[in-house]
Amino acid sequence: MKQGKSLPPKGLPFALVEGGARGLRVVAMNAAARNFGISRGQRLADARAQEPDLLSELHEPEQDMASLLGLCRWMERYSPWVSPEAPDGILLDVTGIPHLFGGEPNMLKEMRERLSHYGFSTSLAPAATIGAAWALARYGKGAESLEPLPIEALRIDGEAARTLRRLGLKTIGSLMAIPRASLARRFHGERIHENVLTRLDEALGVRDEPLNALNPPPTFTAHRALMEPLISTQGLESLLVGLVTLLCRDLEKHSLGALRLILKLYRTEGSRICVPAGLSSASHDPAHLFRLLKPRLETIDAGFGIDAMTLEARETAPAAAQQYGFADNTSVVDFDRLNDRVMSRHDTALEGRVPVASHIPERAEKKSYLRPQSTSVQPARLRPLLILEAAEPANVIASVPDGPPMRFTWRKVTRRVLRSQGPERIAPEWWQLGDGQSPRDYYVIEDEEGRRYWIYREGLYGETSKMQPKWFVHGLSA
Amino acid sequence: MRTEPMQTLVGGGFATSRPDLSDDPSRLMEALRGHIARLENSFPRLDRGHTRSAPWTFGVGDIDGHLTSHGLARHGLHDISPSTYGEVPAAMRMSLAMALRRLSDPAERRPLLWCRLSREVHEYGNLYGHGVEFMGLPRHRFVTVTLKRPTDALWVAEEALKSGTLAVVITDADPRHTSLTATRRLSLAAQAGRAAGLLVFAMPHEGATASHTRWIAATARSQPPPYDAQAPGAPSWNLELVRARGGRPGAWIVEWQHAPHRFNLVSKLRSGEIPAWQDEAGKIAAAEGPSLRTG
Numbered sequence: 019m020k021q022g023k024s025l026p027p028k029g030l031p032f033a034l035v036e037g038g039a040r041g042l043r044v045v046a047m048n049a050a051a052r053n054f055g056i057s058r059g060q061r062l063a064d065a066r067a068q069e070p071d072l073l074s075e076l077h078e079p080e081q082d083m084a085s086l087l088g089l090c091r092w093m094e095r096y097s098p099w100v101s102p103e104a105p106d107g108i109l110l111d112v113t114g115i116p117h118l119f120g121g122e123p124n125m126l127k128e129m130r131e132r133l134s135h136y137g138f139s140t141s142l143a144p145a146a147t148i149g150a151a152w153a154l155a156r157y158g159k160g161a162e163s164l165e166p167l168p169i170e171a172l173r174i175d176g177e178a179a180r181t182l183r184r185l186g187l188k189t190i191g192s193l194m195a196i197p198r199a200s201l202a203r204r205f206h207g208e209r210i211h212e213n214v215l216t217r218l219d220e221a222l223g224v225r226d227e228p229l230n231a232l233n234p235p236p237t238f239t240a241h242r243a244l245m246e247p248l249i250s251t252q253g254l255e256s257l258l259v260g261l262v263t264l265l266c267r268d269l270e271k272h273s274l275g276a277l278r279l280i281l282k283l284y285r286t287e288g289s290r291i292c293v294p295a296g297l298s299s300a301s302h303d304p305a306h307l308f309r310l311l312k313p314r315l316e317t318i319d320a321g322f323g324i325d326a327m328t329l330e331a332r333e334t335a336p337a338a339a340q341q342y343g344f345a346d347n348t349s350v351v352d353f354d355r356l357n358d359r360v361m362s363r364h365d366t367a368l369e370g371r372v373p374v375a376s377h378i379p380e381r382a383e384k385k386s387y388l389r390p391q392s393t394s395v396q397p398a399r400l401r402p403l404l405i406l407e408a409a410e411p412a413n414v415i416a417s418v419p420d421g422p423p424m425r426f427t428w429r430k431v432t433r434r435v436l437r438s439q440g441p442e443r444i445a446p447e448w449w450q451l452g453d454g455q456s457p458r459d460y461y462v463i464e465d466e467e468g469r470r471y472w473i474y475r476e477g478l479y480g481e482t483s484k485m486q487p488k489w490f491v492h493g494l495s496a
Numbered sequence: 497m498r499t500e501p502m503q504t505l506v507g508g509g510f511a512t513s514r515p516d517l518s519d520d521p522s523r524l525m526e527a528l529r530g531h532i533a534r535l536e537n538s539f540p541r542l543d544r545g546h547t548r549s550a551p552w553t554f555g556v557g558d559i560d561g562h563l564t565s566h567g568l569a570r571h572g573l574h575d576i577s578p579s580t581y582g583e584v585p586a587a588m589r590m591s592l593a594m595a596l597r598r599l600s601d602p603a604e605r606r607p608l609l610w611c612r613l614s615r616e617v618h619e620y621g622n623l624y625g626h627g628v629e630f631m632g633l634p635r636h637r638f639v640t641v642t643l644k645r646p647t648d649a650l651w652v653a654e655e656a657l658k659s660g661t662l663a664v665v666i667t668d669a670d671p672r673h674t675s676l677t678a679t680r681r682l683s684l685a686a687q688a689g690r691a692a693g694l695l696v697f698a699m700p701h702e703g704a705t706a707s708h709t710r711w712i713a714a715t716a717r718s719q720p721p722p723y724d725a726q727a728p729g730a731p732s733w734n735l736e737l738v739r740a741r742g743g744r745p746g747a748w749i750v751e752w753q754h755a756p757h758r759f760n761l762v763s764k765l766r767s768g769e770i771p772a773w774q775d776e777a778g779k780i781a782a783a784e785g786p787s788l789r790t791g
Contacts, residue, residue, distance in 0.1 A: 352661035360641060360652055368609065368639040371625030383625045398630040403589050404621035422726075437720060439727040464728040468715035469586065493627070494620055495585040495731070 031069050034077040035062050045077045079105070089138075090232050091290045094282065095243070095326045096129065098235035107155070109148060111229055136288045148229060149173060149221030153190070164221060165191030172217040182214065193218065238276070238331035240264035247286045247323025254283075254315055254324060259308060261329040266304040275300025275337025281311055283318065284326040291318050295362050298354040300335035306355055310362045377444050379405065379460075379492065400439070400462060402472040402493025409490035412473065416489075419479040422461050426473065428491045433465040441475075456487070462496040472496040529564070529742060550601045552692065554594075556750065556761045559735075563709065564742035570598065572708040573683040573693040577701045579714035579734070584698060585620055589631075590713040590733055591694045593752045593759070595664040596632050598692055600757040606663035606691075607637040609656050611649040613668040614642050616698055632754045646670035650678060657685035657693050666694045671701040680706040710739040716749045719762065730754075732762060 031051035035042040042062035054069040065072055082105060090102045096119075099111035112125070119125035126142050133140045143154035153164055153171035161167060167190050169182050187193050193201070193214075202215060219225035240261045248254055258281070269275060277300050281293040293314045301307065311329075353368075361367050372386045379401070412428040422438035440461030456477040463471050472493030479487055551567040553560045560566045568574060574594070578587040595608055610623060625635045643649045646669065653667040665686075674695060683706045686693045695707065713736075718729035732751040739745065749762040 352659050356656055356659040356661060359655055364643060364648055364652070366641060366643065368641050370639050371623075371628075371635055373625065373635070379624075379626075399626065401626040401630050402624055403592065403627040403631060404585055405624040405627070406621040407618065436717060437726055437728040439724070462728055464718060466717070467582075468717040468732060469582070470715075470728060470731065493624060495589045495627070496728075 030073060031056065031071065032073045032075075033062070033065060035074045036077045042074075044074075082106075087232070088289060092284065092288050094233070094290070095241075095284050095328070096125070098233075098239065098330075099229060099231045101229050101232055103152070107152070109151070109229055111231075112144070132288075147221055147223045148227050149217060150223075153221060165189060165194065167191075169193065172214065172221060174213050174217055178213045190218075190221075194222075236280075236330035236332055238265060238268050238272075238274070238334060239328060240268070240330075241326070241328045243326040244324070247325040249320045249323045251316055254320070254327075255312060257327055258311060258315060258329075259304075261327060262304045262307045262311070265329050265331060266302045266307065269302040269331060269334065269337075273336060274331075274334040275302045276307065276331035277333040277335050278331070279307065279311065280330045280332055281314070282328040282330070283320070283324045284328075285321040286323045286325050287321060289321070293318065296358070298357045298361075298367075299351070300337035301355075302337060306358070309355075310358055313363055376447065378447060378450075379444070380409075400442075400496065402462075402470070402496035404494040405472075406492060406494070409474070409492040412489045412491045414473070414475070414489035416475070420459065423463055423473060423489070426463075426471075426489065426491075428471075433467075433469075435463045436466050436468075438463040444474075460492070470494070470496040532742075533565075550603065552598045552601075554597065554750075554759050556748070556759050558761060558764060559737070559746065559748055559750070559759075562737055562744045562746045563740055568594070568598075568692070569708040569741075570692060571687045571690050573679060573686050573695065573706065575695045575697065575701075575705055575707040575710040577697040577710065577712050579700060579712050579736075581699055583714045584616070584696075586715040586733060587696050587713045588620070589731060589752075590711070590735065591666050591696045592628070592631055592633070593731075595666060595692070595694060596757050597759070598664055599633065599637065604663050606661060607639060608633065608664045608666065609662045610638065610640045611652050611656070611665065611667040612640055612642045613646060613649055613670070613698070614644050616668045617642055630754060631752075632757050646673040650674070650682070653693065654682055654685045656689075657682060657691045658689045660689040660691065662689070662691050664692045664694060666696060669695040669697050671697055671699060671703055674701075674703070674705055676704050676706055683707065707739075708741050709737060709743070712736040712738055716751075716762070718751065730760070 029050055031048065031054055033044045033047040033051050033056060036045045040061065044056060044058060044060045044062060044065055046058065047056050051065075051069065051072060054072075056065045056068060056072065062072075062074060083102075086102050086104070086106070086108070090100050090108055093100045093108055093110060097110045097112050097115050101109045103109050112122075116122040116125045119128055122144055126144065130140055130142055141155050141158075143151050143158050145151035145154055149172070150164055152173055153167050154161060157167045157171035164171070169188060169190060170179050172190060172193075174182075182188075182193070187196075198215075205214065216225065220227045242257055242261055244257070248257065261281075265276070275297075277297050279295045279297070281295070283291040283293070285291065293311065295307075295310045295314065297310070357368050367387045369385045369387055371383045373383050374381060376382045410428065412426045414423045414426040416423045420441065422440060423435050425432060425434050427433075438461050440463075441459035442461075443457055443459050445457045446455055458474040458476050459478075460472060460474045463473055465471070471491055473489060473491050475487050475489050477485065477487035551565070552570045553567040576587045576591045576594070578584045598604065599608060612623070623638075623640055628638060629635055641652055643652060649667055650669070650673060653665050656662050656665045674697075679695070682693050682695075685691075695705070700712075714734045716732040716734045718732045721727055721729045730751040730753055732749060734747070735750050736747040737743070737745050746764075748764055750759045751762055752758075753760055
């Protein structure tokens with residue numbers, strides 16, 4: 019299946035080809051091509067000889083995988099536990115799910131209908147193990163048990179299958195008829211030993227096989243499917259209200275609150291939109307969660323409509339049932355909520371400033387996204403209100419060797435200094451590599467208009483061997 | 497207490513129906529002001545014991561006398577505009593000083609939020625926590641947020657004012673986005689959240705806003721401290737009140753005393769009156785001797 023290119027017209031023979039050492043070979047074909055006797059592995063030239071009208075395209079495995087993953091994500095509407103099975107399969111763990119769709123046959127019927135509607139030819143098979151489901155879906159043709167299936171249905175490689183066929187073991191049933199111990203003895207030490215026996219055990223459920231979900235399934239989730247697709251934001255919002263209420267009720271029962279939410283919207287044409295949202299503190303307040311998600315809902319592209327919606331709490335943390343409206347602790351909750359809304363809308367957050375043990379002014383504090391806490395009060399030194407992102411060079415006239423500036427030019431304007439205070443010497447931190455090795459002398463200066471600057475000289479006058487000292491403006495409103 | 501006469505007032509013909517009010521113009525004015533104040537504060541809300549908090553004054557009798565009810569509206573919006581483009585840092589410092597007058601009220605324990613515009617941060621720098629602390633605001637009582645677009649900053653300001661978790665919200669404002677409607681929204685949000693909003697304009701601005709007061713700030717030369725005649729003194733401003741709802745305009749020179757969180761009145765500005773210490777510049781210029789060199 020190709021994305022961004024038009025599908026070949028129905029009924030015309032079509033094949034996907036792959037470049038190899040001996041020219042292009044067919045790797046996949048449609049039913050019409052198969053009717054002309056074209057088979058996998060055939061050279062394109064031979065296939066063209068059989069059917070001159072054969073259309074072909076270059077095979078792009080990455081595109082196939084991308085589209086398989088897309089389909090997997092869409093399949094999450096049926097089960098949270100979905101895994102792609104390259105190159106062309108999807109595994110679903112539907113434990114405890116079929117009754118939601120009115121039983122297993124109904125669920126399979128719905129899947130088949132929807133998938134065929136999107137243009138996929140499907141072969142679905144429910145089974146108790148991954149191996150059995152794989153075998154029945156690919157080789158079953160409606161069979162109920164594994165016995166009559168060919169030996170290749172065990173997910174074994176070609177060499178192992180050839181060996182078994184040479185031994186006359188053509189079906190899984192014939193393999194199962196042999197006592198396991200003698201099978202193990204027969205293949206002992208050979209590569210196919212693991213291959214065949216492991217796969218057989220897995221298919222029969224003797225040995226566990228884990229299913230790695232594409233996305234780890236959440237513990238808390240709320241799902242709604244619709245009869246008719248929705249496009250209007252209003253309709254989606256009312257659906258979201260229902261989901262949020264469901265999820266919050268569930269969370270509250272377990273005394274948990276959501277920290278990270280994912281809202282999944284399933285479009286009718288088989289794709290999915292993912293809307294993430296984060297919270298500063300765990301919450302199970304439906305109104306708050308709704309306010310977080312609502313602005314995102316307004317920006318999504320619903321396409322031809324949304325026919326199912328899932329809200330998942332991906333991360334949770336204990337949150338006791340809160341009673342709102344009492345004195346001071348409400349401000350903490352409200353503060354976090356404000357932060358959440360800012361985060362979900364603007365990809366930034368409220369930030370405090372934390373002091374860092376350093377004398378170098380630009381290194382003496384850092385931003386922190388945590389809620390500001392009261393700290394021990396340090397004796398405040400004269401510091402500017404605003405610190406420039408990087409100190410900007412200035413041309414300064416000052417008396418030598420270490421007098422205060424008299425006149426300086428910064429941002430192309432020359433200003434005369436009326437008053438000054440300093441110097442405050444800040445030595446470089448010798449343990450910091452790569453710093454300038456010259457000490458800085460800081461001055462607070464006021465120009466004729468009363469504007470204040472925080473200005474420093476790097477280096478000293480009179481050290482003849484070194485470079486001339488340089489002046490920088492570092493802060494404003496000192 | 498005054499509900500009864502006001503009902504008659506709204507009914508019409510107050511001068512005839514309440515002769516006792518029309519007799520005394522000052523009482524009439526007071527009654528009308530009270531009525532307007534009630535109309536403006538007719539926001540339904542729970543008052544959770546916040547009546548104890550002190551009024552938001554400058555602490556300078558002359559300035560407070562120009563404002564309604566002897567102080568700034570605690571749950572209102574106020575504009576601070578620089579007098580020229582270069583005075584933006586001065587306007588910012590003024591807004592912080594005004595906010596500090598509000599935050600130093602012991603009954604007020606909520607923090608301050610400053611919504612910065614990234615373009616202002618590039619131009620004038622980041623708020624420096626050590627400097628803010630030096631001004632008198634401990635670092636656990638202020639947070640900032642930096643946004644790219646002026647409308648985003650206003651969005652955050654409105655949400656923050658409404659949330660009721662902040663005492664003061666200062667916003668770097670772009671005059672092109674602070675229409676009457678926009679500022680009216682902020683003003684209502686401030687009332688709803690019992691917070692004060694301060695808009696600091698990034699350039700001189702004279703357009704209409706829904707703010708309670710409009711200030712123009714510019715730096716003034718400081719008065720040297722007694723111990724060092726060469727050192728800069730307390731930060732000073734030429735402060736002008738150009739618009740005040742229910743108040744009178746005025747102009748002053750004030751300085752900020754960071755230790756007691758207080759403004760000092762340096763001078764009242766009237767036409768032609770220039771403080772004596774303002775022409776000291778000539779002496780400094782004469783002192784520049786031959787021992788100077790560029791660096």
